[in-house]
Amino acid sequence: MQVPRVPVVVHLGGPGDLAGAARSRIFRPPLPPAPYPPRPMHTTPETTDSVRDREIAEEQSHLDTVYRRLEEKLAEAEYILEDAAKRVQVGTPGALAERDAQVYRAGAHLQRLNSEFEDFLFGRIDLQQADAPEEHGIPSQTPMDPADPAVAETLHVGRLGVLDAEYGPLVIDWRAPAAAPFYRSTPLEPGRVIRRRVIRSRGRKVIGVEDDLLRPDLTPTLDGRELAVVGDGALMASLGRARSHTMRDIVSSIQKEQDEVIRAAAAGATLVTGGPGTGKTAVALHRAAFLLYQDRRRYAGGILVVSPTPLLVSYTEGVLPSLGEEGQVAIRAVGSLVDGIEAERYDTPETARIKGSGRMVQLLRRAARAALELNAPTELRVFARGESLRLDAGRLKALRATVVGGGGTPLNLLRPRARRLLLDALWQDLTRHLPKPTTHSEREQRQDEREAFDEYVSDESAFLDFLDAWWAPVTPRRVLATLRHPRHTNRIARRAVTPEEARLLAASWRHLDARGGGALSAHDVALVDELQVLLGEPARPKVREVDAVDMLSGLDELTTYAERSYGRRERVPVERTEYAHVIVDEAQDLTPMQWRMIGRRARMATWTIVGDPAQSSWPFPQEAQSAMDEVLAGKPRRRHTLTVNYRNPAEIAEVAAKVLALAAPGTPSPSAVRSTGVVPRFAAVREAGAEAFGRAARVELERLLGEVDGTVAVVVPMDRRAEAAGWAEGLGDRVVALGSLEAKGLEYDATVVADPTGIAGESEAGLRVLYVALTRATQRLTVLSGPDDLPDADGVPALLHG
């Protein structure tokens, strides 16, 4: 047998080597350029350990140098801090300003250096000689001689850049242009890269290396010695790892199509689509880190990452700190975007589709106006200049309409205008019998009288109490509270929503108290935000002077209506309301009302929007698309598609693809990058009743816990969540029970999808939600059906027979 001309190869994979399996059974066209070339299958047993140990020792030596240098930098930063502190004594403004700048710089530096990084240094590329010198600090990626097997340059890539004392690069920041070939080079387009190496370390100790040979056609050499290629490739190694409840960064194995998104220009909007597991969330988070690196000053304005659920926020929020970025990025669930409110309830799908619809804008506008009028006094009486003045209900109604005018100004901000127009009306009544002033001095005199009148009436408690009640501060929650009454809601709904829809809305707010206190849903939060715009922040009322005599007699109130209600209403803490860049994850789920809410935080921002229409739980994609178009209004867009599924093995992806064909016919399935050889299990409970089903689910969960090292989830229809929590009880924190909508974006080593027909039947978007549920597992999937799923003899529900 002819042995191919290749470098020394050491295979580290054990019997369950996923990478090997992946190479032998891949799957469905079209595949992207294979991330890695087929690895020549020969080993040299006697050299295996020594080659690997030698390579690890070499990387250890480099890592030691890096840490020595980091310690020097740390000492330097500490010295700068101390020195800067001493300058306080100098005291001139210039010295103090310089001190502040130094302290800031050194503090930031110290903080970053002190951060405990796992895999601080994680990558290396060995490159051929470039055909041209560096330009603007970016080396050429074209080799001088593509057939030259000699490594001319070696670069190490890490989470932060580190220079040696002579300013030579010891480590290149992963986001620097020079690091791009680490991610972009493929066997089809290797550029100058001969070998890409991922270095795994724990603390300061290198524990392994994984190599990819990008030029298998060469026998590359380094310093005259044959270049070693060790391990099974970083991607497969990382995909095979057990999952925990927190997402890991992918900085050491970002793939080319992902890197193109991460490093895409910031201007306008970057739109990314891709099926489940293609890395959209991972890529979006790495992009945030990249943008900060590239233009820290600009993005000091803040980056907002909008996630669909709090569960996904806590799953992903460790990624940016692990990339050395934290402060400027806010990751918030769409139900937590309004400060002071945390969505705590779910709406039924029928209610959600009404609350999410753009029609709510009209309804809220009317509701806000109606809330202002609620319990408003219908008569104003004041006594001034010896006359009793009165405005009746009709006049007041007309006046209110004049105050509101075209409706553009937030209602709470119209109070000064309301006060002025009331005084105008009273003055007109008082002066209607007087002759019009004709001379200049008469006019001046009338003007003085008017000012005195205004001053007098404005101080009268009758007038003040009236104004406080007639133009009372209205809060968003108070408006929602008015909508708990079906008759009221139906009355103001007029054509914006149907009577049945008005009834559903009212029912969803029935639990709120009169001030709107009580739990809200993520859809309500978008309505609160809309109402905040319609209402504006009420001015803090002036504390009135209290007449001591009144106090003694107890005849008058000590506080005004406005003062009392201001004290009670919810205080909305000040949030950052504008961001420099907004990243939307799972964008397919945003409703038009949510798009409006996010748009208000991004008026000057650039955007990254990632999503998958085939996973949308929103039933009217067209309406959501128009809402997004409105928000992006004319911004240039660049589109990317991610095509490779890194999460699900091919066996699971194949089952999911059947549901995809029903849920979104014609949508291509992303190609699974690996196979485990383990086919999904179909289990059926033929006995009716929740108890038997629960027993079967528990058995399945216990079985899966024994089969995987990491996490296990059971996903059920939303209305079976409490039941499912019972099944998982006592099984430990590796197991979670999730409603179908909560599973969005998450992943587990193993998943039980229970009651698939129930999930599919939950809403108009049910099949797409089922598709999401079926694509959460990285290793094992069980589909657990009840009698309603019409399982066949093998337990496969009718739904999956496609």
Ligand SMILES: Nc1ncnc2c1ncn2[C@@H]1O[C@H](COP(=O)(O)OP(=O)(O)OP(=O)(O)O)[C@@H](O)[C@H]1O
């Ligand atoms: N280049 C990569 N290297 C290693 N792991 C990767 C890579 N790309 C993605 N992954 C892993 O694949 C899994 C899926 O990634 P992610 O959750 O970002 O996908 P997604 O497209 O957002 O999925 P979904 O649409 O289902 O929410 C994660 O575990 C992620 O770490």
